[in-house]
Amino acid sequence: MISCAEAVEQLWEYLDGALIEQDRAAIEEHLSFCRRCCGEVEFADELRVFLAREASEEIPDEVRARLITTLDGLGTV
Numbered sequence: 001m002i003s004c005a006e007a008v009e010q011l012w013e014y015l016d017g018a019l020i021e022q023d024r025a026a027i028e029e030h031l032s033f034c035r036r037c038c039g040e041v042e043f044a045d046e047l048r049v050f051l052a053r054e055a056s057e058e059i060p061d062e063v064r065a066r067l068i069t070t071l072d073g074l075g076t077v
């Protein structure tokens with residue numbers, strides 16, 4: 001079983017569909033029981049869509065603050 005850190009590390013590739021089937025399955029297995037990472041996925045997916053759509057605009061303070069909080073949280077795992 002992979003750890004939260006490993007799951008989050010591959011999150012962007014996962015969202016981009018860039019992972020091989022084996023890694024993808026490992027993350028999905030992890031997400032199926034880990035609420036914390038599910039929150040990360042929802043947030044990262046949200047941010048990714050936002051960045052793709054608003055690439056030319058500045059990230060709102062609200063989103064930036066949430067991103068920083070998320071990254072800080074990951075550092076304490």
Ligand SMILES: [Zn+2]
Pocket residue numbers: 003004005007030034035036037038
């Ligand atoms: Zn997790």
